[in-house]
Amino acid sequence: MFAMMETARLEALHLANDPATGLKAIIAIHNTRLGPALGGCRYLAYPDDESAIRDAIRLAQGMSYKAALAGLEQGGGKAVIIRPAHVDNRAALFEAFGRMIESLNGRYITAVDSGTSSADMDCIAQQTGHVTSTTAAGDPSSHTALGVFAGIRATAHARLGSDDLEGLRVAVQGLGHVGYALAEQLHAVGAELLVSDLDAGRVQLAVEQLGAQPVASGALLTTPCDILAPCGLGGILNAQTVGQLRCAAVAGATNNQLASAEIADEMEARGILYAPDYVINSGGLIYVALKHKGETLPAITAHLSQIRQRLTEIYAHAQADKRSPARVADALAERILFG
Incomplete structure (x- = not known):
């Protein structure tokens, strides 16, 4: 894992596990030199945990490069939620993810990505202000x-x-x-x-x-x-x-x-x-x-x-x-x- 981080020059990798909701989440923060890391949250099934981590790291690196060349005062980050075979309460799962984001004290801002929607962002927004792509903000x-x-x-x-x-x-x-x-x-x-x-x-x-x-x-x-x-x-x-x-x-x-x-x-x-x-x-x-x-x-x-x-x-x-x-x-x- 650390070898992957060093190769990508990743600043931090955060993992969360919440059995009560089924949340298994990864937040990769690549670079915050220009500002807080911003990047979407994927909600997908993965063949194994390493594949999910690798995806988060690669995508976070791409977001740093994207923000830099777009002239934005943002760093690059990405989140991956490993989609379980069955989830009892999707809203509760995304609210738990919102609490994970809030614990990072503004270092990461999330948004929609593959498998997530503005409705999911609305659930996250119940727990943190570090989210965009909500229903009010609009689909990008x-x-x-x-x-x-x-x-x-x-x-x-x-x-x-x-x-x-x-x-x-x-x-x-x-x-x-x-x-x-x-x-x-x-x-x-x-x-x-x-x-x-x-x-x-x-x-x-x-x-x-x-x-x-x-x-x-x-x-x-x-x-x-x-x-x-x-x-x-x-x-x-x-x-x-x-x-x-x-x-x-x-x-x-x-x-x-x-x-x-x-x-x-x-x-x-x-x-x-x-x-x-x-x-x-x-x-x-x-x-x-x-x-x-x-x-x-x-x-x-x-x-x-x-x-x-x-x-x-x-x-x-x-x-x-x-x-x-x-x-x-x-x-x-x-x-x-x-x-």
């Missing part, structure tokens, strides 16, 4: 999608010479709250949509409402397209899949898309432009961080517009240095976080 998904859409425009301009998305074939992998909102924006500007999701109902909805072309989940990565937009769970780009990509660029909302940094180097060698995930998908973090601080929606929207500019700068550095945008983004974030 639409703002994540707005940022990814702006990032896709920047990526198209850098790789294809124009930010006009009309007629471009964009493959959206995952049609959750963010993926579907992104697909709607792409459809509105005339992009040709290829979509996949494990939920056949979501795919059918995209076919009917957006004129999307359905593609089997296992075949989407090998389908020719201009831009691949991963919007599901992480690890989609790995040693097995990267050689099968048939796209000009990868630009999507998924956290931790790369199984390793070397995958980005392989994409660079193949001429596939990669939008660093924690840069292009930072719209949700920007929204929850600034909303928690009491900023107005116009101020949040203005800050969101910086995503495109940041990506354009990263692409320019990458081209000049002849290396992957992922390596450039990491170096910029680490300079901010560690000096």
Whole structure:
């Protein structure tokens, strides 16, 4: 465990076990140099405890880098609640998690993530003020999608010479709250949509409402397209899949898309432009961080517009240095976080 922490340069790892509610929770705090750690709470089943801890640590590191390059006064953290096979009272479980957060005295602020909802955040808010994405604060998904859409425009301009998305074939992998909102924006500007999701109902909805072309989940990565937009769970780009990509660029909302940094180097060698995930998908973090601080929606929207500019700068550095945008983004974030 400590080896994982040292490799990721993690500040702290907190564990909680509450048999009365079934809570088994992990909070990873990566870096608080810029401010309190902020990051979502996942509520998922894991094959074992180590997998859950590893997920929390990797995601917390990504949140630090995301906050740094988004220009936020926040550190990076992430929470994982291991979803039990059966829970008697979900509200009580999340209230117990709220007490865990409160015990950290403001070092960590939580938000929605995979498997959690604004209703869960409302339960947490019964026990602590260090929470956002509540019903009152609003779901950040639409703002994540707005940022990814702006990032896709920047990526198209850098790789294809124009930010006009009309007629471009964009493959959206995952049609959750963010993926579907992104697909709607792409459809509105005339992009040709290829979509996949494990939920056949979501795919059918995209076919009917957006004129999307359905593609089997296992075949989407090998389908020719201009831009691949991963919007599901992480690890989609790995040693097995990267050689099968048939796209000009990868630009999507998924956290931790790369199984390793070397995958980005392989994409660079193949001429596939990669939008660093924690840069292009930072719209949700920007929204929850600034909303928690009491900023107005116009101020949040203005800050969101910086995503495109940041990506354009990263692409320019990458081209000049002849290396992957992922390596450039990491170096910029680490300079901010560690000096």
